[in-house]
Amino acid sequence: MSTNSSMTNGRNAFWAFIDGIRDRWASAPVWQRWTVYVALFVIALLLPSDSLGHVMSPYSDWASVLFFPIGTYVVLAIGLNVVVGQAGLLDLGYVAFFAIGGYSMALLGTKLGLNFWEILIAGVLLSALSGIVLGGPTLRLRGDYLAIVTLGFGEIVRQTAENTDAIGGPRGIAGIPHPPSIDGIEVFGVQIFHYGVLDPRPYYYLLVVVATAIIIFVKRWEKSRVGRAWAAIREDEDAAEVMGVPTFKFKLLAFAIGASIGGAMGVVWAGKTISINPNDFLFMLSATILAAVVLGGSGNIPGVILGAFLVAWLPERFRGLSEYRTMVFGAALVALMIFRPEGLLPSRRRKAELAEGTGGMGSMGAEVPGPEAQPAAEGAAK
C-alpha cells in the first residue's frame, strides 16, 4: 500500500520525519503535552502582530485576515471534521449552519435586542436543531445521496433567505450589534475587550477563545464512547449496527454537533461584520471548507487546522498573483490529492483504516491493481 511505504521511500523522507515527531508526541508525558498546548494558545494570541503581518499578508490587513477567512475557516473546518472526518458522513451544505448562526445573530440582535452571549447560546441551539431537522429524515440515506441532499439544503437555506423579505431578502440585515465591550482593559496597547469597528484584534481574541473551547470539547468527544461509535460507523456501518451500536442516533449526534459548531462560528462572525446578506453563504464556501478538511487530513484536528489555515491564507498571501490565484489553488488541490490523498497530516487511526480499506469514505468502484498499490478489494466489493 503506497500510504504505508512512506517510511522506506527516500522521496518521502520529510513525511518520515513528521512521523517520527508524531511518535515522540504520542508517547510524551501529559505535562509536556499541556505545556505545548498552552504555548500554542499563547502563540495564537500573539499572531496578529504587525511585524508578522508584513510577511504573512502584505496586501491586506493581517489582523482582519486572521479573523476572516483564516480563523473562521479553521473553526468551520473543525466543525465539519466532526461530520466528515469523524463520523464519515459527506456534507456538501455545511454553509447552511454557518448561515443559520449568522442570521440568528443578525435577527435576534436587531429585532429582539438580545446581547451577543445570549445569542451565542440561542444560535448554537438553533443550528443544532436545524441539523437534527435535516438529519432526521436524510441520515438513513446512503453516503452519496446524503451529499446531494445536504448540498440542496445549503441552497434551500440561502435562497429562502434571499426570497423572504421579512428577513431582508437579498439586502440581508444591516446594523448587527457587536458583542458588549468592556473598556479600559489594555494589554500591550490593545483594548482587548473593546468590540468596535476599527480594530479587528479583539474579535480575533474572542475567536481564539471560542475555537479553543470547541477544540477541547471535540477532543473529549473523540476519546469517549461517542468517538469510538463514530469510528465504528465510518469503518463499517453495517458491522457497527450488528454489534449493537445505534448508528442512526450517533450519526444524528455528529450532525447536530457539527451544525452547532458552524452555528457558533456564524454568530461570532456576524457579531463583527455589521451586515450580512444571503450571498455570504454560497456553495463555494461549503466546498472550500470541505477541501480544507480533506487537504489537512480528515479526522485529525491539527491536520484540519493546518488545512484550513492554508486554504484561507494562501490566496490572501498571494494576492500578488491576483487573477491567477484561484486557478493555482484548483491545480494545487488536484496535485495534493494525487500525491497525498490522505491529506497533509492524516489521523493515524484513519491512516490505518485507509491502509486496510478506505477509511469509511468508500472507495471508488473500479479499483485496479496499480504498479505500487494493491486493490482495496474490501471497499470495492460494496
Add this chain to the structure above:
Amino acid sequence: MGDLSGENSGIVIPPSNGAQLAVDEYNATNPKVKLEMIKYDSKADPTTAVSLAQQAIKQDKVVALVGPAFSGESKQVGPLLEEAKIPSISASATAVALAQNGWKYWHRVVPNDGVQGPAIADFIVGAAAAKKVFVVDDKSEYGKGLGDAVRGQLKTKGATVTDDALDPAATDYSSTVTKIAAAKPDAIFFGGYYAGAGKLIKQLRDKGVTAKFFSADGSLDKGIIDSAGAAQAEGVLIGCPCRIPTAAETDEKVKKFATDYKAKFGADPLIYATEGYDAMTTFTKAIATGATTADAINAAIGKSDFDGITKHIKFDPNGEPSAKSIYMYEVKGGQIGLLGDTTTAKLG
C-alpha cells in the same frame, strides 16, 4: 476601490480610469502635493473590502478614497472609514440606505436608487404611456432595491404592476417569460445587471413579447446587446444617474474628457467614467485648497461647489449630491445612445 477583476468589473474599471485621469491631470499641473492613486481590488466581496480598507488605512495611510464601487461593500466599509475619519466619494454606489447612516465622511456623486427608480417609473407611465407594467428583479441587493422603488412609484401613479424574480446565474428564464406573456404588459422593467437583462430580453422577444423593455444603470453596458442580440435589443430603454459620453456628443466638456480618456486608455469612456473623474476632481480641488489631512480634505469637500463634467458638484449634509438628474438611454442599431434627461426626454 471596487471589483476590478471580477464579474462586474465592467462597471468599475471605467470610473477607476476616470479617477486616474483626474489624478494625472492634477499632478501635471505641478502642485505642491503630488497625489498617488492606489487601487484596491475587492471583487465586490464586502469582507474582502473590509480587510483592504483596513490595509489602506493602517499601512498605506490613504487620505481619501474613491469608492467603494458597490453598495454592498460600501455598507461594510462605511463605518470603518467613519471611525478612521477618511473621506470617501463613491462614483457608483446607489443604494438609498447608505445616506441614512449619518456618516460624515461619506459622499457620492450619483443620485441614489430612490431617485433613479421613481424617475424611471415616471418615464414609463409618462413618456411611454404604459398602464400595465411587469417588474422583474434579479434578487440582488441592487436589483431588488431598485425594483421595489420602481414598483412603489408605479403604483402611486396608478399603473397596474405584476412582478417576478429571476436568478442572474441561471440561463433558462422561460417561467418568467411565460408569466410576462400571460400578463400582457405595456412595459417591462428589469432591476438587475446586464447579463441577466440580455438573456431575458432575448427570450422575451423569441416568445413574441414585444412590450417596451426598461432597465437601469446596472444594465447600461454594451454586454446587454451582445447577449440579447442587436435585433432583439433594439429599442430597449435604460435609465441611469450617470452621464456617458456618446458618439454624437455636443457638450464641449464631455467631448474633451472623452478624447483625453481615449488617448490614455485606448477605449471609449463607459459607464461612470465621468463620475469617477468628477469624484477624484472633488478631491484634487479640495487638496488644491491646501488641505492635506483627511479631516481638512473632508471639510473642503463639504464646501465643494463647482461644475464637474457631468453636473454641478455640491453635496448635501448627508453626503448625497445636490444635482439629481437621471438620464435615459436607448439602444438603436446595436449602439447605446443618449435620449436625454428623464424629465424632458421624448420617445421617438
Add this chain to the structure above:
Amino acid sequence: MFDNLLGSFWPYTIDGLILGAIYGLVALGYTMVYGVLRLINFAHSEVFMIGTMASAFVVMTLGITQPLTGFALVGGLLLMVLAGGAASAGSAMLLERIAYRPLRKRGASRLAALISAIGASLFLQELFALVIIPHVFNRPQQGRNQMGVARIMQKDTLFTIGGAQIRVDQVLIFVASIGMMILLDLLVNRTKIGRGIRATSQDPETAVLMGVDIDKIVRVTFLIGGLMAGIAGALFVLQFEVTKFSIGFLLGIKAFTAAVLGGIGNLRGALVGGLFLGLIENYGAAIFGSGWKDVIAFTVLVLVLMFRPTGILGESLQQARA
C-alpha cells in the same frame, strides 16, 4: 397563485420538457461515472461548459452573422454538435487521466477524488476565464462576462399546442436529446462494450476476473458521458445563444439532482429525472414565483428520496433493463 399555472399550462410544460431534456443529457454523464466508479464527478459541469464553448467557437469562426438556411444550416448545426461533443469527450477523458486515475491507482478514498474534482473544476473555470476566452477566443472583455453567440437558425414557430408556440429549435433540441439517449441505451444494452460497462458497475472484481479491461471501460464511460454533455452544450448554445465560464455550475448541480432523482447509476433514470425536474421547476415557478425555482427543486429532491431512497427508477444499470 394557481390560475397562473392553469392559465399558461402548456407553455410551462413545453419549456419544462425542453430544459429537462438538456438536464437529462448532462445527467447521463454523472450517472454513468457514478455507476462505474461510485464517484460524483464534480467537474462534469465544466465538461458541459467546454461543450458550450466549443460550439460557440464554431459559430464565431464560421463568422456567422445571419441565421443560416438549407444545407448551410444543417452543416453548421452538425459542426456545432461535433465540436461540442469532441471537446467535451476529450476533456472528460483528460480529466479522468489526470485527476482521477492516479487516485484510483493509489486506492484513495472517494472523498479525496471529490476534492480533486472540485479542484479540477475551479482550475478549468479559471482557465477559460483568464486564458481561453480572452486569448483564444480573442474576447478580452468577456473573460468573466457572459458571451453572446450569433443566431444560427431562424426561430420560427412550427405549431401551437394549447396556446403554446413551439419553435423549430425547441423541437430540434427535444428530438435530438431523446434520440441520443435512446442510442446510448442501445449501446449499453446491446453491445460488447456496453456489457463491460454493466458488468463493471455491478461487480468490478468479478468483471476483472472475467477479463474485462477496467481501465478501458472507465475511459469509455468518461468518453460517452463527455460526449453527451458536449451535445447538450451545443443544444444549449443553440437555444440560449450565450455562454460563460461559470455556466456549468448551476446546470451541473441541477443535472446531478436529476440523476439522483431518477435513480443514480440508471441511464433511463437520468432521462426521467431530467424531465421530472424540468417540469417541477417550471410548475413551481408558476405557482410560487420564479425566485423559488431552486428551492422547490431541492425540496422535491428531499421528499422523493425520503419515500424512495433509491430514486424514481431505482439504482442499477441492470434494473433499468427489466
